[in-house]
Amino acid sequence: QTVVTQEPSLSVSPGGTVTLTCGLSSGSVSINYPSWYQQTPGQPPRTLIYHTNIRSSGVPDRFSGSILGNKAALTITGAQADDESDYYCVLQMGGGPWVFGGGTKLTVL
Amino acid sequence: EVQLVESGGGLVQPGGSLRLCCVASGFTFSDSWMTWVRQAPGKGLEWVANINQDGSEKRYVDSVRDRFTISRDNAKTSLCLQMNSLRVEDTAVYYCARPPPRAVSPADDWGQGTLVTVSS
Numbered sequence: 001q002t003v004v005t006q007e008p009s010l011s012v013s014p015g016g017t018v019t020l021t022c023g024l025s026s027g028s029v030s031i032n033y034p035s036w037y038q039q040t041p042g043q044p045p046r047t048l049i050y051h052t053n054i055r056s057s058g059v060p061d062r063f064s065g066s067i068l069g070n071k072a073a074l075t076i077t078g079a080q081a082d083d084e085s086d087y088y089c090v091l092q093m094g095g096g097p098w099v100f101g102g103g104t105k106l107t108v109l
Numbered sequence: 110e111v112q113l114v115e116s117g118g119g120l121v122q123p124g125g126s127l128r129l130c131c132v133a134s135g136f137t138f139s140d141s142w143m144t145w146v147r148q149a150p151g152k153g154l155e156w157v158a159n160i161n162q163d164g165s166e167k168r169y170v171d172s173v174r175d176r177f178t179i180s181r182d183n184a185k186t187s188l189c190l191q192m193n194s195l196r197v198e199d200t201a202v203y204y205c206a207r208p209p210p211r212a213v214s215p216a217d218d219w220g221q222g223t224l225v226t227v228s229s
Contacts, residue, residue, distance in 0.1 A: 035214040037154070044204055044222055045146075045154065050214035057217075088154050090215060096168055098144075098156035098215040 002026065004091050006101035012079040012108055020104045022072040022089030032091035034072030036065060039086045048087075049074060076106075084108040111135040111218040113205045118223030125195050125227070131188040131205030131220055138186040139163075142212040145179060145190050147201035148222075156215050157203070158190065173199075195227045 003025040012018035022034055034052050037045040047056040049065035052072065062077045072091075076083055089101045117129040129145075145157040158169045158179040167179050178191040188205055202224050206216030 033213045035216075037216070039154075044219040045216070047214070047217045047219070050209050050217060054209075056209075086153075090154070090156065092215075097170060098159075100154045100156060103153045 002093055002099060004089065004099050004101040006087075006089060006104045008102070009105045009107065012076070012083075012106065014079060014081060014108055016079050017075065017077045018079060018106065019068070020074045020076075020087055020089075020106070021068065022074075022091070022101050023070060024091065028070050029072045029091055030067050032093065034065065034067075035090050036063075036072075036074045037088045037090070038083075039088065045088065079108050081108050111207060113207065113218060113220035115203065115205050115220045115223040118203065118225045120226045120228065121195055122229050123195060123197055123227055126191070126193045127195065127225060129190040129192065129203055129205075129223055129225070133186045133188065133205075133207065136207065136218075138181075139183040142208045143179075143181060143188045144206040144208055144215045145188075146204045146206055146216060146219075147199075147225075148204070149198070149201045152201075155201075159208070159212075159215060160188070161212075192225070195225075197227050199225060200227045201225060 005023045035050040036048045039045045053065040066073045087104045112134045115131045144159040160179045176194045202222040204222045205220040207218040209217040
């Protein structure tokens, strides 16, 4: 069974830059349409990035998506206090089902 | 403005059934794939199912295949999820979502979600 991997937790200083990654237990993610979502407790997810690097409507350009080596990456530059959230990536498997990663809890401190 | 409003959640006993629906507005519903995503309490997101524009193509996560059925009514701009043989592990908030163009992601816009609790 394919597993989508994310860092369980990361931290960043206010104003700093942090990169979250999303990998596959086997294979490359570049063909799997990686997307990224932000979620705060009690709220529905908010779409940040889809198709690797396309920002969803209204998402500031300090959020960017890319491929780093064999992984998808979400980079947040100029981190702000309200970026403290859970972040999820998702990948499409074999043109069919979508599989989410376990999420990364980002702390801004 | 895209709006997705889910309904139908509630408390049901194991083995029971529930039908969730989502009414969409603010976009051309019949042009869009649609998706259900769920989130168990304190857990991460899980893709459940999606359906193409005319309902001829449906996909499911393995854990719900043969128990859940996704459907749509384009005339009513409505997406539904019929859930049968419910299990305790199906307890979750269920989100209706609209993918971006060409469905290169399971979701771009999200509803607020509806809570399903399976418990005796």
